[in-house]
Each structure stands twice: as structure tokens, then as C-alpha cells.
Amino acid sequence: MKLVDVMSASGLSSYAIVALLLFVAAFLAIVIRTFSPGSTARYEAPSRLPLSDDVVTPAPRAQE
Amino acid sequence: MHAHVDTFSYDDAIVRKFLWATFIWGLVGMLVGLWIALEMANPAFNLGLEWFSFGRLRPLHTNAVIFAFAGNAIFTGIYYSTQRLLKARMFSDGLSNFHFWGWQAIIVAAALTLPLGFTQAKEYAELEWPIDLAIAVVWVAFAINVFGTIAKRREQHIYVAIWFYIASIVTVAILHIFNNLSVPAGALKSYSIYAGVQDAFMQWWYGHNAVAFFLTTPFLGLMYYFMPKAADRPVFSYKLSILHFWTIVFMYIWAGPHHLHYTALPDWASTLGMLFSVMLWMPSWGGMVNGLLTLRGAWNKVAEEPVLKFFVVAITAYGMSTFEGPMLSVKSVNALAHYTDWIIAHVHTGALGWNGFLTFGMIYWLAPRLFQAPLHSKKLAEWHFWVATFGILLYVAAIYSAGITQGLMWRAFDETGRLQYPDFVETVMRLMPMYWVRVVGGTLYIIGMLIFGYNIWRTWMARPRTYEVPVLSAPPLRPGATPAHPAPVGEGLLARFTSARWHRRWEGAPLFFTVMVILAVVVASLAEILPTFLIKSNVPTIASVKPYTPLELAGRDLYIKEGCFNCHSQMVRPLRHETERWGEYSKPGEFVYDHPFLWGSRRIGPDLARIGGKYPDLWHVEHFKAPRAVVQRSIMPAYAHLLERPLDFAGIQSRVDAMAMLGVPYGEALTRAPAMARTQAEAMAAGIELAGGPAGLADREVIALIAYLQRLGKDIQQAAATTADAAGVAGGVGR
Numbered sequence A: 001m002k003l004v005d006v007m008s009a010s011g012l013s014s015y016a017i018v019a020l021l022l023f024v025a026a027f028l029a030i031v032i033r034t035f036s037p038g039s040t041a042r043y044e045a046p047s048r049l050p051l052s053d054d055v056v057t058p059a060p061r062a063q064e
Numbered sequence B: 001m002h003a004h005v006d007t008f009s010y011d012d013a014i015v016r017k018f019l020w021a022t023f024i025w026g027l028v029g030m031l032v033g034l035w036i037a038l039e040m041a042n043p044a045f046n047l048g049l050e051w052f053s054f055g056r057l058r059p060l061h062t063n064a065v066i067f068a069f070a071g072n073a074i075f076t077g078i079y080y081s082t083q084r085l086l087k088a089r090m091f092s093d094g095l096s097n098f099h100f101w102g103w104q105a106i107i108v109a110a111a112l113t114l115p116l117g118f119t120q121a122k123e124y125a126e127l128e129w130p131i132d133l134a135i136a137v138v139w140v141a142f143a144i145n146v147f148g149t150i151a152k153r154r155e156q157h158i159y160v161a162i163w164f165y166i167a168s169i170v171t172v173a174i175l176h177i178f179n180n181l182s183v184p185a186g187a188l189k190s191y192s193i194y195a196g197v198q199d200a201f202m203q204w205w206y207g208h209n210a211v212a213f214f215l216t217t218p219f220l221g222l223m224y225y226f227m228p229k230a231a232d233r234p235v236f237s238y239k240l241s242i243l244h245f246w247t248i249v250f251m252y253i254w255a256g257p258h259h260l261h262y263t264a265l266p267d268w269a270s271t272l273g274m275l276f277s278v279m280l281w282m283p284s285w286g287g288m289v290n291g292l293l294t295l296r297g298a299w300n301k302v303a304e305e306p307v308l309k310f311f312v313v314a315i316t317a318y319g320m321s322t323f324e325g326p327m328l329s330v331k332s333v334n335a336l337a338h339y340t341d342w343i344i345a346h347v348h349t350g351a352l353g354w355n356g357f358l359t360f361g362m363i364y365w366l367a368p369r370l371f372q373a374p375l376h377s378k379k380l381a382e383w384h385f386w387v388a389t390f391g392i393l394l395y396v397a398a399i400y401s402a403g404i405t406q407g408l409m410w411r412a413f414d415e416t417g418r419l420q421y422p423d424f425v426e427t428v429m430r431l432m433p434m435y436w437v438r439v440v441g442g443t444l445y446i447i448g449m450l451i452f453g454y455n456i457w458r459t460w461m462a463r464p465r466t467y468e469v470p471v472l473s474a475p476p477l478r479p480g481a482t483p484a485h486p487a488p489v490g491e492g493l494l495a496r497f498t499s500a501r502w503h504r505r506w507e508g509a510p511l512f513f514t515v516m517v518i519l520a521v522v523v524a525s526l527a528e529i530l531p532t533f534l535i536k537s538n539v540p541t542i543a544s545v546k547p548y549t550p551l552e553l554a555g556r557d558l559y560i561k562e563g564c565f566n567c568h569s570q571m572v573r574p575l576r577h578e579t580e581r582w583g584e585y586s587k588p589g590e591f592v593y594d595h596p597f598l599w600g601s602r603r604i605g606p607d608l609a610r611i612g613g614k615y616p617d618l619w620h621v622e623h624f625k626a627p628r629a630v631v632q633r634s635i636m637p638a639y640a641h642l643l644e645r646p647l648d649f650a651g652i653q654s655r656v657d658a659m660a661m662l663g664v665p666y667g668e669a670l671t672r673a674p675a676m677a678r679t680q681a682e683a684m685a686a687g688i689e690l691a692g693g694p695a696g697l698a699d700r701e702v703i704a705l706i707a708y709l710q711r712l713g714k715d716i717q718q719a720a721a722t723t724a725d726a727a728g729v730a731g732g733v734g735r
Helices: A003-009 A012-034 A039-047 B013-041 B054-086 B093-113 B129-151 B160-179 B196-231 B238-252 B256-260 B267-293 B299-304 B306-329 B331-337 B341-370 B378-411 B424-429 B432-461 B492-498 B501-508 B510-534 B550-561 B576-582 B617-625 B652-661 B669-690 B701-711 B714-730
Strands: B006-008 B182-186 B189-192 B472-474
Touching: A012 B238, A012 B510, A039 B238, B013 B054, B013 B093, B013 B341, B013 B432, B054 B093, B054 B129, B054 B160, B054 B196, B054 B341, B093 B129, B129 B160, B129 B510, B160 B196, B160 B238, B160 B510, B182 B652, B189 B652, B196 B238, B196 B256, B196 B267, B196 B306, B196 B341, B196 B510, B238 B267, B238 B510, B256 B267, B267 B306, B267 B331, B267 B510, B299 B306, B306 B331, B306 B341, B306 B378, B331 B341, B331 B378, B341 B378, B341 B432, B378 B424, B378 B432, B378 B576, B550 B652, B550 B669, B550 B701, B617 B669, B617 B701, B652 B669, B669 B701, B701 B714
Parallel strands: none
Antiparallel strands: B006 B472, B182 B189
């Protein structure tokens, strides 16, 4: 008996639908998490990261 | 000096290198694109030289603009932003330089091998196996460098741009490895381990996700970094960016089968691909809105700042192509658009608008900072913007009309129920004015590119004698440190769930995060791909389908070498106008020995799935020698060199052996493939001579190619004949 026979017999056609449902569930969890109360405050600092990346403690210039 | 403060500096030299590579390869890739656009408008531009024919140059164009232009642009932005977002120099300068030089060497290898005809025949994965190995090595070096930088970062939170980079790095690695699995049959020749339907499935799982994880997610990461920089305000909604990220990671990977609607792919896979593609529309537009609304209250800056102009058009083009993509994946729309120029217009909206303009905007913003001199001329940047924008409009307007025109002509029936345009070349001729407009549009875009190069070069000329390297200082990150921005914990189950500690940890935990991305990609891929590979009913076998003879196999390899699949499909869809025009629709079982599959994606010339036996051998000889002597208005390049070059009979054995390794049942041919090929070639050559054709073709390449073409679609005819015979016998009607 080959692997193909085993897999064919195991009725995997619905496998993709199960995976789809899992993905939808995981996705809903992320949506709830992202838009939950308090998230605006939580993401305030991270959202400013690109703007604050030059603002570091001033240090002396390198000697070239 | 405090014990708890690190001092460090960023490596901008590597960013400057990638910036120059972006421009140089971009220009090369676009010029090749312009050349092949000329070849389509007038076949004389093929120059009668095999290295310049459309089939050889088209993959060079696509590879150059995707992996050389967009690739180097991505690396430019990633090396600049990653260091700053993580407050750390790249993990290793050595790896950075290895990545840079390795990548450029791969591009040179591609530029040499593709025109010479070394190709795996899989779109955007044409490069042969030794180059594929080199890509894997360089990519791993890049990954180590980025993950190493993340490990030694001095910022707890990993900004959303880095998420996009991580997803791109891991997914591209997975896609590249699995799509390129092949058995070598020589130093620069290999056969895909997958065949037919499965190979097509793998290829478009790869092809679609190469668009997703090479041309979309890394550029979105760049957008989320450079747009706030240029607009000097944070992204409109960080929450939306998180959602944007996860939806794209979850959904993109499923959408590949929409490239194979109405082909021999199982229907369930095709429908799944369509559903996920339509769902992708929402998050994509969420991302577009997020990018554009970052400019809220700053729209006045757009008028005076070319960087923002480029970004606005780039993000708008992203929005347009991500609306169009889902629309094209709907089966009924796809039935019209597939194999036509509509798809070419679609990708160019994305490539010229989204990838190109985001790159230009980013580099205009970067150049003064990297070269430490003001941008040479804002006015020239404005000129670049308007010339290139006009170029894009001309290009896509012409090619959209070309696509829809040809699609409608193919499916048109007259009042008597017959095809209105049975002559294929008539549907090609109708496109010629549009092809010339495309040449103009493309030329304008390239003029813009030259203005861009001049502007950057002048900026570079004004650089200081030595670049200033600012030394920064920041406290190191302690292991297990909590974010500096704790979230308030509310009442109730929902609040407890959403503020749970594991949640807070994984946002700052790159390893866990990376594992989640890999899981999402792998689970989705397996759920979609495994059933096609392992469930028998998905590829019903056809008894009359036999392996190619050694001569036909050699001919098939020539078909691959010349890049015939770039213009000719081998897939008749089960649509009335298709079966009417080409013959019986294609079945999955027909392709079980096709390593790789050669279904094609664009019909610039006629479909060849049923070409076998349609014309005599001599017709093919004459047609290869001088296509326009046979089909007056054909735009096919001439292949006269096939009539002159001797066929490598001795080399056929190793090809047959490699195929046998993949499970193709070659009996007798395992020991005497060259002799068998010679016998078949001599018989065919004698026939051609007898019909009044040229003598002495028995040992020429053209014989092998004709043998292959004459085989196409023959096995299925035999199956039909056998079934008819069986039915006849059963019904007692002898023939």
C-alpha cells in the first residue's frame, strides 16, 4: 500500500475547510485583541517609533 | 560613561551600495522591457539573433525588474530602517557585504544564463539549480543578519514594518526552496520534481506569493516606515496596520490557484483560491487607506514635496491593483482576462506604480540623508514624477484596451454560431496600435528614470569628503524587560483576555512571532497543496498517455530553452470558444509526465496543446526558418538557427535518466535513448525530404522540436479513439 492510497482513503478533501475555519478563528482572535479597550493607549508609543528613531541621547561625534 | 548605556553607529555604507544597485539594475531591467515591447510591435527587433528573441529576453526583463530592481530597493530600505527601528547596527557588516555582493553576482549570473537559454521554465523561478542554491545561501545570510540585529536590538517593541520584513524573509525562503526542488540533468539543466497539475499548483503557489512576499509585504513595510518619516507624523492607525499585517499573512498564501482558473486544476482548489483572493481586497484597501490618511492635515505638503507625490501615487496604485487582483480572480472575469494583455496591464500598474514610485519616493527621501548633501534639484524630481506618471497612464491604458480587445475577439461568435475571428493572427494584429502606445509609455517611464539617476548622481557629487558617522547611545535591552508603555487592565473576561501577559510578550518576542508567521504560511500551504499531491481522484490517469520519446524529450527541452512557453499556452480551457478554436479541452491526466508543466500564462501566439498533427513536418520547418513566409502577419521571431545547429544526441541519455529518476516509466530508452532518437529523427527527416523540403535535417535541433510539437495532444486523441472503438464493439457496430 502506497502513501497515496492511505491518503486517498482518509478523506482529506475536507481538510482544507478545517484549516480555513482555524484560520478564521485565529483571525477573529487577532481582531478582538487589536480593537479591544485600551489598545489605543497601548499602541501610542509604538506608532511613534519611526519618528523617534533619531532621538537618542546625544553623544560626542566620532573622530574621522 | 554609564555602565548601562551602549554607544553605537549605523552602517549607512551598505545602504548607499544597495541604492546604486537599485538604480543601475532598474535601468537595465526597464531597457530590456522596452526592447521586448518593441519586439512585440515589430518582430524585426528580434534581430534574427537567438539571444535577443522574445522568449529568451522576457524572463530577463521580469527577473531584472523584480529581483534586481525591486530586490535591491527592498534591501536599501530594510538596511536603513531596520537599524533605526531597532536602535542597533546590523548584526554583521561582513554578512551585509556578503549579501550585497552575493545578490549582485546572482543578478549577473541571471543576465548571462537567461539569454543563453538556461531556464527552468517556471515564471519568476527561471534560474537554473546552481543559481537557485546561491540564492538560498545569500538569502540565509540576509536572514541571519536581520534576525541577529533583532536579537541585539535596544528597542523592546518591534515596529510593524519589521513584522512585514520578517514575514517576507521567512516566506520567500519557503517558497523558493519548495518551488525549485528539481533533479539536475547537467550543469545548468534540471527537471522539476513535480509534474503537470502538481507542478502548476506549486509554481503558482510560488508565483502568486512571490508577488505577495517580494513585491507587496516588504514594500508595505517600507511604506509604514518611510511614509510617516516623509509626512512627519505617525501612521494613521497602528491598529489597522496590525490587522493589515495579519490578514495578509493569513490570506495571501491561499490565493495562488486563481492563476489557474478553468485549467486542469481541480475545481475545489480553484474556488478556494478565488474566495481568498476576494477576501484580500478588504485588508489591502485597509492598508491603502492607512497609508493615505497618514497625510491627514498634511496634504498641503504633497504639493511642494516630490517624495510625498511619489508616495501618494504609489499607494493609489497599490489600491488599484489590489482591487483589480481580486476582481480578476473571479472566475467569470478571469475567463475573459486570462492569457491576455489585461494581466500584463495589471502587473504594470503594480510594478510601475506601486513598486517603482514607492522606490523613487524612498530614494529621493534617502539621498540627501545618505549623501549628506541637499537633493540636487527638486524641480527635476517633479519632472521625473510627471513624466513617469504620464508614462504609466499611457502604458496601462493601451495595454488594458489590448487585453480586453483580444479577450473579446477570442470569444466572439458570428450569427451562424462560428468563431468570428477564427484566424488567431487577426486578433494579434488588432493590438498593434496599442503596442506602439506602450512603447511610448515605457520610453517616458525610462526617461523619468534617467532624470532620477542624474539627480541622484548630482546629489552624490556634492557629498562631503568623508561622511559623518553620528555615534548614538541608548540603554541595552534587559532580557525579559517589560514595555515602557504598559496597557491599562480593564474589567471582565474580554479585558483580561486582551491584556493577558502572553499577548504582551509575543508582540515583543520575535522568535514566537516568526514561528507564528511560519505556521500560518505552512499550514495554509499544506492544506491547499497536500490534497492535490496525495488524493488520487484529483488527477485521474489516462491509460493512453505515455512518456515522451527520447527525441521528443530533447525537443521539449529546446521548447524550454527558446522560451516558447512565454508566448504559447498548452492549456485548452473548457469554454466553448476555446474548444471550438483549439479542440478538446485539456485534462489533468494528460500532464503526468510533464516535468516541468508548460501551460504558459499568456497567449501571444496560438495555443499548442492540440498542435500535434495539425500541420505536416515540412510546414514547421518552413515556419521556424521564416515565420512570415508561412503566416504573413505573424510576429514570431525566426528560429533559423534550429535548422543549422546539430542536435546533441549523446546528451539525451542523461535527460532520460533524470526523468526516470522522477518516476517516468522509460523502459528501453534507459539503455539506448540516443539510438532511439536517431532512428525517429531519420524517419522524420526522410519524410520532410520526400515532401520536397530540405535534406540533411536528421541531426538538426529542429527535428527534435518538431517531433515534440507533433506529439502534443496526440495521446488524448488515441484515448478518444480507443473509447470510441470500445463503444462500437459493445454496440455491435464493427468498423
